[in-house]
Amino acid sequence: MRPRGGSGPGPVWAQRVRQLERSLRTKEERIVVLETENAALHLKLAEYQGLAGRSTNEVLQLYSAHGQQQKLQRGSVVTHLHEAIKRLKQDMKSLRSFALELSKDFQRQCKAYLYQALTAVQEIQLQNEAMQMFQIKAFDLEQSLQEVTERYEKEKQKRRVLHNSLVELRGNIRVHCRIRPSLPFDNADEHSISQDRQRNFSEKVAYAIDDETVLVKCSRPGHASINKTFQFERVYSAFESQDTVFADVAPLLTSLLDGYNVCIMAYGQTGSGKTYTMLGPQLEENFAFALEDESELGIIPRATQEVFRLISEKPPGSYWVEVSVVEVYNNEIFDLLAKDSCGKVFGVKRDVVTTREGKSNVPLLTYETVENASEFLHLVIRGLQLRVRHPTLVHAHSSRSHLVVTLTITTIVSGDSLGTSWEDEQINQRLNKEFSCTYPQKARENRSTSSSRASSPAQLEATEKPKQVKTRLQLVDLAGSECVGMSGVTGAALRETSFINRSLSALADVLGAIAEQRSHVPYRNSKLTHLLQDSVGGDAKLLLMLCISPDQKYLTESLQSLGFGTRARQVQRGQIKKKNLPVQSKAK
Template identity: 75%
Template sequence: MRQSGGISLGFVSDQRVRQLERKLRTKEERIVVLETENSLLHLKLAECQGLIGRSTDEASQLYFVSEKQQNLHKSLPSLVIQELHATIQGLKQDLKNLHSFALERSRDFQHQYKNHLYQVLTAVQKIQLQNEAMQTFQTKAFDLEQSLQEVTERYEKEKRKRRVLHNSLIELRGNIRVHCRIRPLLLFDATPGHSVSHNRHKKLSEKVAYAADDETVLVKCSRPGHASINKLFQFERVYSATESQDAVFADVAPLLTSLLDGYNVCIMAYGQTGSGKTHTMFGPLSGDNFIFSTEDGPELGIIPRATEEVFRLISEKPPGSLWVEVSVVEVYNNEIFDLLAKDSYGTVFGIKREVVTTKEGKSDVPFLTYETVENAAEFLQLVNKGLQLRVKHPTLVHAHSSRSHLIVTLTIAMTVLGDSIGTLWADEESSQKLSKVLSCTFPQQLREDKTTFSSRASSPAHSEPTEKPKHIKTKLQLVDLAGSECVGMSGVTGAALRETSFINRSLSALSDVLGAISEQRSHIPYRNSKLTHLLQDSIGGDAKLLVMLCVSPCQKYLAESLQSLGFGTRARQVQRGQVKKRNPLVSSKSK
């Protein structure tokens, strides 16, 4: 501020000096003009005096005139010069005063200039020091970022190793893998009920379930008049509300390779009504149809993605060495219905079936419809037809609430040589050998009689007796369970109330089975429900089972969320022993 004030005063002084100098020059020019006029008058006077001798009259006249002019000329320049002289003296005095003032202002300006220059130099030095410090901090920050990145990469690497080892331990123990997905807040979460006040509903719609990290669920439990309690639940994987369908399937995909390695695989979605099970398993819903188009690729669920992945893996194997079948059933009111069965006119409708236990102790559904498919599109088309028959009923919690448990089974039948499935595709030579054996066998023949296989080799190199072919079936079960629900919250009555009762009883039976297995009881109550009887091979048998818990984050669903998380915790404690590969079944009719 002082610098700008000093510069402004000096500028005004310079302007005033220039103005006075201009006035001085103007006056001096005026003096020069007047002196020139005076000289001209003297010249005219001399001319007049030279003409006096011409005539007396003219001389007298001229004398009179010249006398008059002379007096006039003598008096006029004298007055003007005096005025000009006085003006010039005044201007000189003003100029002298201004010069003194300008010198004083200049000295003051120089003094202020030096002060401000010193301040600027000091500020520049400080800025340079700060820049050097900033560069030092930036260097340190860059080094810290590099170190953090290295540590993060090491952490992620170690975490992946730990997860692989953990999964291996789970597989050796036969434990059930449990993943948990917390859905985002939805529109119906913010819609108050008829008997709920706005403030009360606002509290009920608050978010209380969070993904603390990718393996931990944090639930804030609070009651009126009591302190809030945080409960933690540990699972193999936890998905936050912002994680996509891609992230969910990325952890599911490794299980699918086990199908072609001879393992059964089951993926089960569990949770309350409206918690996102069907969206996780299928994807977007349009009316009563599920959309399986490539345009909705990012939103596709586990079932369409798993189907695409299975057929991709199959395409890498020798052609004609295996085929795929699909069945779709629902468990509704503790009854099993075949959703791919057709009447005599070819119309698809649900037919009641029964589940039995075979001599080998496996569960089976006689006369269940199996459709052979060649690609993922055919598979999904059949699944969509079955979904048209699935029972749905709107409730206060969910407008498209599923009232039945849906089980989609993809069966892979393969023919192998050797004592175990591990010899299949072991190397290029064995692959070529299998291709030659299967070259004379048609897939249709294999479908018509899956217990008969003829080994035909026309090459001289294979004229000696070949190994007996064996038939192996592995299955992928994709289960979308009906949601558990509170009758008071869902507001169901009549037939829907009866459906809810059967749903809750079947889910309770499922929980009882898991508890019995984890406690290693001598009797496992599989037959207490058609659902547990149907899933017996997956829950306590030889399948790699993944339970996908779906949880709502709202306060008003806190009790149901805790029940689901408790179910997942019990499922993690189940130890079934090491899950084994499917043993090759030698056909008795093979030659």
């Protein structure tokens, strides 16, 4: 019996084969027993045949006692045995034939399976070869992509360097834009509106396409969506850290010690992240934590650390730093470091004037000398505690004033280190006189140091005239621009909002007048623009940090901020001039 169907023996046929093998072994054992019995019977038969060859009488005598019945029985047994042996031989022959057929069938199936296995192995080898080819191609493509990416980065760096050089030559205002992430308070006031409007309000409409482009989706009910793009020197997405932001700011700080004035200003609506970008999260309340975890510090503390690091690389005693902190509140300037007769700090109203040289100045403004970044932060925090804050519907801790932190770096150089004009000589003489009155000890030390180094009367006369070169770093956190309807303020807060918006409008007017090269620039329309006159329209390298919110509900304010930054980018003030320093290092 041969198995039917199937591509192989399978478990059923394997079991059937095992059963047949066991049956075959049983039959073979039975055959051995029967063959043994058959051999014994053959011996007896031979014996009987031998006896039959004797004489008939002897046989008859030998078997006479047994009788005729025994003879008949012996003949029947022999016949039965012969028949059994014949049947066993036939069964054995059929079993051997079936086993042979089963073996042949098993060999055929093994050959078929072996062929299939060889075919599968060949296919796997071909697939492996194809995979290796794909891997080689993928590696080559990755290499090419890496090379193209490196070339792109190099070209982008070259373009940025050339662009910055062009910005510096033209005196343009550098504009960076930072898009903050969505925050919990964005949806705090939406419980009273419908779900559809809430979904629209929380939809993100401002994106950073790349590190130089902002995309804004402008949509109105019943109108097709319009995409607007804005180009700036640098654009930061919602996921970029404070470290990344400051990395693009740090090169400007080197310019301070190269003789340039620098101003970094944050502009944007309330709650867009200006104070976080400039100071960090609640710096005045977590000063100790801020010093330990510097990852969240903003531009102002980081800039001071960088300035003192750069100063530490210079000769000791050649630089010192003074700090002033003022706020512009309701179009009035307040000195946040001023003290009363008891030494208590309180905001004192000051005024801003224009000097004969055409520079803005705040008479009687308090300047504190600091020797490290920690002292600076203590002073800034002391001033921040007096800064005016009121809650609005947009932000619970909204700053209602413009904050201006100024670091004045004074460099002392010898008189023969640089040639100066008559006007510079007059200014230096006045500065030396002020320096001697304000810092007599330092003046004496400088004179004694200069005297000890002089080796002749001519050298003594030259080195006894130290000159002071002052450069200034202004760090400005502007109050938030916003519409009155969204802020929800009334009474005194409404008056504050009005002054904030008017001062920011005046700043936009000043930038527009400079961009259009008008003969008159309205700096005095606001105390803010009057105070920042030297930075906005003077000889300072100005970086404007735009801060915008990504959600639909702030679309109008975000577009206003982006438009302000676009106008600021168009300002050309001519090449920014540096102060005369003895070492003409390359400005960043």
